[in-house]
Amino acid sequence: xxxxxxxxxxxxxxxxxxxTVGFKDPKYVGDPINAVKIFNEKxxxxxxxxxxxxxxxxxxxxxxxxxxxxxxCRMPLCYGGGVTTVEEAKKIISLGAEKVAISSAAIxxxxxxxxxxxxxxxxxxxxxxDIKKTxxxxxxxxxxxxxxxxxxxxxxxxxxxxxKIGIGELVINSIDGDGTMRGYDFSLVxxxxxxxxxxxxxxxxxxxxxxxxxxxxxxxxxxxxxxxLFVFRGKYRAVLINYPNILEKKELYR
Amino acid sequence: xxxxxxxxxxxxLKNSVRSxxxxxxxxxxxxxxxxxxxxxxxxxHCKDFYDNVLxxxxxxxxxxxxxxxVVEKIKAEGKxxxxxxxxxxxxxxxxxxxxxxxxxxxxxRPLVFHVDGGWNSELAxxxxxxxxxxxxxxxxxxxxxxxxxxxxxxxxxxxxxPHIDIPQDHAFIAxxxxxxDKYKIKYILNGGNISTECVRNPMDWLYYGTDMAQIxxxxxxxxxxxxxxxxxxxxxxxxxYLRYLKGVQVVKPLNYMPYIKxxxxxxxxxxxxxxxxxxxxxxxxxxxFYEGYWLPERxxxxxxxxxxxxxxxxxxxxxxxxLEKLKKPSFNQATINDEFNYxxxxxxxxxxxxxxxxxxxxxxxxDYNNQVSIFKAGAKLLKYLGLERSIKR
Amino acid sequence: MIAIVNYGSxxxxxxxxxxxxxTLPHKIVSQPGELIGSEKIILPGVGAFDETISLLSHSxxxxxxxxxxxxxxxxxxxxxxGMQILGEQSEEGSLPxxxxxxxxxxxxxxxxxxxxxxxxxxxxxxxKALKANGMFNDVDEEQGFYFMHSFYFECNDENDVxxxxxxxxxxxxxxxxxxxxxxxxxxxxxxxxxxxxxKNFAAI
Numbered sequence: 128x129x130x131x132x133x134x135x136x137x138x139x140x141x142x143x144x145x146x147t148v149g150f151k152d153p154k155y156v157g158d159p160i161n162a163v164k165i166f167n168e169k170x171x172x173x174x175x176x177x178x179x180x181x182x183x184x185x186x187x188x189x190x191x192x193x194x195x196x197x198x199x200c201r202m203p204l205c206y207g208g209g210v211t212t213v214e215e216a217k218k219i220i221s222l223g224a225e226k227v228a229i230s231s232a233a234i235x236x237x238x239x240x241x242x243x244x245x246x247x248x249x250x251x252x253x254x255x256x257d258i259k260k261t262x263x264x265x266x267x268x269x270x271x272x273x274x275x276x277x278x279x280x281x282x283x284x285x286x287x288x289x290x291k292i293g294i295g296e297l298v299i300n301s302i303d304g305d306g307t308m309r310g311y312d313f314s315l316v317x318x319x320x321x322x323x324x325x326x327x328x329x330x331x332x333x334x335x336x337x338x339x340x341x342x343x344x345x346x347x348x349x350x351x352x353x354x355x356l357f358v359f360r361g362k363y364r365a366v367l368i369n370y371p372n373i374l375e376k377k378e379l380y381r
Numbered sequence: 382x383x384x385x386x387x388x389x390x391x392x393x394l395k396n397s398v399r400s401x402x403x404x405x406x407x408x409x410x411x412x413x414x415x416x417x418x419x420x421x422x423x424x425x426h427c428k429d430f431y432d433n434v435l436x437x438x439x440x441x442x443x444x445x446x447x448x449x450x451v452v453e454k455i456k457a458e459g460k461x462x463x464x465x466x467x468x469x470x471x472x473x474x475x476x477x478x479x480x481x482x483x484x485x486x487x488x489x490r491p492l493v494f495h496v497d498g499g500w501n502s503e504l505a506x507x508x509x510x511x512x513x514x515x516x517x518x519x520x521x522x523x524x525x526x527x528x529x530x531x532x533x534x535x536x537x538x539x540x541x542x543p544h545i546d547i548p549q550d551h552a553f554i555a556x557x558x559x560x561x562d563k564y565k566i567k568y569i570l571n572g573g574n575i576s577t578e579c580v581r582n583p584m585d586w587l588y589y590g591t592d593m594a595q596i597x598x599x600x601x602x603x604x605x606x607x608x609x610x611x612x613x614x615x616x617x618x619x620x621x622y623l624r625y626l627k628g629v630q631v632v633k634p635l636n637y638m639p640y641i642k643x644x645x646x647x648x649x650x651x652x653x654x655x656x657x658x659x660x661x662x663x664x665x666x667x668x669x670f671y672e673g674y675w676l677p678e679r680x681x682x683x684x685x686x687x688x689x690x691x692x693x694x695x696x697x698x699x700x701x702x703x704l705e706k707l708k709k710p711s712f713n714q715a716t717i718n719d720e721f722n723y724x725x726x727x728x729x730x731x732x733x734x735x736x737x738x739x740x741x742x743x744x745x746x747x748d749y750n751n752q753v754s755i756f757k758a759g760a761k762l763l764k765y766l767g768l769e770r771s772i773k774r
Numbered sequence: 775m776i777a778i779v780n781y782g783s784x785x786x787x788x789x790x791x792x793x794x795x796x797t798l799p800h801k802i803v804s805q806p807g808e809l810i811g812s813e814k815i816i817l818p819g820v821g822a823f824d825e826t827i828s829l830l831s832h833s834x835x836x837x838x839x840x841x842x843x844x845x846x847x848x849x850x851x852x853x854x855x856g857m858q859i860l861g862e863q864s865e866e867g868s869l870p871x872x873x874x875x876x877x878x879x880x881x882x883x884x885x886x887x888x889x890x891x892x893x894x895x896x897x898x899x900x901x902k903a904l905k906a907n908g909m910f911n912d913v914d915e916e917q918g919f920y921f922m923h924s925f926y927f928e929c930n931d932e933n934d935v936x937x938x939x940x941x942x943x944x945x946x947x948x949x950x951x952x953x954x955x956x957x958x959x960x961x962x963x964x965x966x967x968x969x970x971x972x973k974n975f976a977a978i
Contacts, residue, residue, distance in 0.1 A: 158527035
């Protein structure tokens with residue numbers, strides 16, 4: 128049986144790993160390479176690594192880092208941050224990542240998705256949408272540049288366009304949920320899921336394995352991603368990489 | 382013609398003119414250049430243990446009484462606080478067992494403190510997690526900035542000395558003391574123990590991690606980035622200022638009871654799903670590489686000899702068994718290539734550069750500025766005051 | 775010596791990395807001539823069918839590969855799209871495949887899949903080994919492998935199906951005909967199971 132994916136998501140900022148709250152206040156949690164090595168040894172389903180500086184600084188992906196990280200991954204690696212061209216996407220795949228995440232570039236240049244899909248295979252194209260609830264009615268809006276820039280584009284208008292071209296995976300990243308560990312925003316997920324047939328990964332808000340369990344229960348097959356949950360422990364937010372072992376995972380799939 | 386004492390030392394270490402000899406009682410040998418044997422072939426490590434350590438080592442009711450007194454004091458002073466002491470946790474057997482002991486046997490409420498130097502193994506984080514979880518304790522971590530740590534470690538590689546574990550070691554010590562100082566914590570529980578550590582690493586092998594003169598000299602010569610967040614703590618500060626002026630007390634409970642390493646590891650495995658390490662200090666990937674490969678292969682210093690000798694002196698290992706184990710290399714031949722490449726990748730250098738560091742001219746602590754005389758005087762003073770039993774030399 | 779064919783497609787580094795860790799002799803082969811005399815061949819591949827088969831054709835490897843695989847009977851393992859091109863054709867493109875195993879690559883029929891997501895088939899899925907050829911020795915079938923694909927291999931001869939996996943329907947997650955092997959999943963990215971499978975292939 129196909130199982131839901133339980134996916135740690137790591138953020139790269141100034142060469143180090145950080146964890147944010149509401150896309151703000153990055154807390155340093157260590158060096159990416161050793162963290163990825165530990166996650167690999169914990170046999171995580173897959174891993175997402177996002178460089179949160181690249182787009183903001185207007186620079187391309189850090190290929191040397193991607194090469195080093197891919198070398199430590201015996202599970203699929205999805206890399207995002209600063210990808211704006213087909214060539215960059217191709218290079219990322221050739222360095223050993225399985226998936227390329229496109230975020231702000233997908234908003235600015237929608238055609239890019241299909242072009243990259245042609246070059247590396249559409250199943251390797253992952254779109255990451257940073258989403259915030261806005262306005263009186265609380266409609267979901269897409270933000271770019273680490274949640275700093277509103278695009279004015281509604282999620283419900285954008286997702287059908289993705290559904291039309293068909294992508295490998297969509298990561299729904301809730302800015303409101305980021306780092307809060309208060310649980311996923313299921314109403315957002317419900318809405319997006321209704322509009323799509325491709326795999327969805329939800330990110331932002333997971334605070335316990337129970338949160339992941341309830342997502343799996345609700346959607347049967349889903350990608351449940353988390354940052355804080357797999358990096359922090361306890362009330363002092365101690366940095367200690369963790370991930371459910373095989374037995375704990377079986378419990379989550381039940 | 383007067384002889385320069387420094388060049389004598391250099392000769393000892395660099396040209397080893399001495400013929401090979403191994404202690405008849407433990408497994409220390411002439412790879413420890415300053416080792417001295419008596420007429421029966423017993424080494425000075427053993428003699429020091431039998432003369433100075435053993436007679437004062439109380440693991441019976443007497444020891445228990447001493448420990449209980451300290452424990453009661455810790456509890457009384459900690460009343461009403463979130464925790465009554467702090468415990469530095471690496472995930473290794475000593476600190477893990479100490480944590481179990483402190484909570485389950487002594488009834489203490491420690492804050493578990495872990496310093497992440499960037500080289501944690503999966504085993505280490507797993508072991509910390511299972512203990513903290515099962516004991517329902519709070520964990521506090523400090524993550525050392527990797528860009529600074531990396532540069533610091535590279536500076537030591539470039540210096541050519543054996544003690545390249547100093548950047549890691551110093552950070553562990555300093556962070557803990559700085560934290561205790563900042564939050565006015567009076568008691569630090571420490572897993573250090575006579576039972577498994579009574580033979581100390583010779584100074585030529587593992588030099589003092591808190592010699593600021595040495596650290597400054599090496600980082601000034603070979604470092605490239607500014608240490609803005611890396612925690613420093615000069616020895617005088619934590620051994621004297623914090624201890625005697627601020628009253629921060631380091632307690633080593635494992636010294637007041639029988640502590641058998643294998644039994645401790647078994648209990649941890651059975652009760653906590655704790656996973657054992659192939660060798661002491663292997664909870665850090667760096668130390669594993671360093672003690673398992675770098676020291677023995679580049680310098681001929683095999684720290685297992687020190688560890689096994691300790692276990693021999695405390696009757697946990699036979700000398701024959703130790704000699705047998707020492708025949709095998711301390712690193713895994715199937716994975717060493719991989720490990721070597723990982724260390725290089727992690728340090729941001731090519732494997733070729735790391736190989737260059739491996740084969741460069743060997744240097745020792747005395748090739749750089751140092752405060753060895755202060756350390757020696759301090760050690761003598763501590764011994765005179767009865768605070769420390771064995772002397773590192 | 776296991777030759778990993780570098781014709782510009784697939785995660786060559788990850789495969790080499792695993793053999794490196796297993797300390798099994800291997801090399802990444804970028805020139806067709808280097809392929810001659812190798813004991814095993816690995817044919818990786820990601821991306822679209824036509825793109826992949828054209829890359830292979832233009833790389834100059836085709837003649838040598840045909841010779842090594844069909845005449846010298848050197849065991850070959852195709853991975854992901856590297857497996858799909860073992861077939862005769864694909865619904866994804868118009869170019870013919872290598873035709874080493876009789877069959878057609880078809881698009882996953884989303885009508886058969888009851889709930890979302892439907893396509894691509896993404897994530898860890900179990901396998902059921904159907905052939906006792908040693909490839910799945912010590913593999914945890916329940917744990918399975920990582921999949922990431924929208925097309926699958928439909929064998930003409932069901933005896934060529936090496937393992938099946940359920941996704942809406944049972945499909946061939948691995949194929950084998952004589953010395954020719956193919957896996958739809960990514961062994962190079964499937965932790966212990968993947969390492970075991972690559973080790974098994976080396977031992978065939």
